[in-house]
Amino acid sequence: MSAMRVLLAVAATLGLGAAAIAADKPDPAADAKAFQDYFVKKFPKVAFDDFVNGPYSMNADMRRQWEEKEQFPPYEFALEAGKEMFAKPFKNGKTYADCFPNGGIGIRQNYPYFDDKEGKVITLELALNRCREANGEAPYSYVKDEMASLTAYMAYTSRGKRFDIKIPDDPRALDAFEKGKEYFYTRRGQLNFSCASCHVQSPGERIRAEILAPALGILNAMPIYRSEWSGMGTTSRRIVTCNSQTRAVPLEPQSDEYRNLEYYLSYVSNGLPVSGPGARP
Amino acid sequence: MRNFSRGIATTNVMKKIVFALMVSAVCAGSARAASEADYLTALAAAESANKEAGRLRNQWTVTQAALNAAKKAAESGNFDSALKSAQDAEALAKASIVQATSEKQRWKDMEIR
Structure with missing residues (x-):
């Protein structure tokens, strides 16, 4: 009888242990649902797909101005440049199309992805530079016009396609997602701001003359033409600028932290359409 | 007369205090440089x-x-x-x-x- 009791106690302990492990395991799907529910509840009048339009989904005046601006979009020159660059062969005769599924057309919604061979997140910007290097070309700066033009063209060919970021059941992928989440919510810089301070707690509010965009769908519009920059900006440029605005020293573009952040932020926006390239004040 | 002497003595003490304060201020200043x-x-x-x-x-x-x-x-x-x-x-x-x-x-x- 006492042996039975001992066995039952051991079984119960093992069961509890397994339950604790299950509770600790990251659950990206549950995180994404909670994330999306938060914004939908916070902004019940904003249509789900409209979150990709950032501040324009939050403010009627800005939206009217933007709609007029879209008649002659300021990112158009980058789009044309990107289309030319994308088609122009490298010195070895190959093109970007040779590096990507479907010739690189209509695939923006699948980036970033987790590369199980490397065990890391691969963003579209990183994949483009790796394509260049694999074909004997020098990589582009992650924060300058060439990269913005290329990604603008690739986003444009994917417009309307819904983000479909995959997180395989691989502890390294789950870890990358968790680390991206941690980065997103971690306060940094002398101003003690996290990404969430602006884009979760205060979307729709003004910060100086700007209206803050919601985090939901924020990457779907990338790359963007920013009037403040008088030019185009990549996702890398946007993150680097956010960091320095909080008086934090930015990390290197495409550092593991930024790649993980992009992975997290893209995954929780799954189901929203690609709207890039975008235009912002 | 006694009052007059006391006045002179007080003035001397005051002078010494002021001098001491000035010296200490200078010393303190040079210590902070x-x-x-x-x-x-x-x-x-x-x-x-x-x-x-x-x-x-x-x-x-x-x-x-x-x-x-x-x-x-x-x-x-x-x-x-x-x-x-x-x-x-x-x-x-x-x-x-x-x-x-x-x-x-x-x-x-x-x-x-």
């Missing part, structure tokens, strides 16, 4: 703290600005200013370390669940 060695010690402490913040991937732009200001003041021989800027840089770097350390757990408070 920073030397190059003071500056270099403070700079080393600031750079060490900022390096630690870098290891934690959480440096602040204002820390680097204070370090630059300290070096610029030192180059022009203004070690009072250089010392102050280096001390500011150390305080900022230490604050960034505290932030990085405390945020290891505190970020979870902000998470949407």
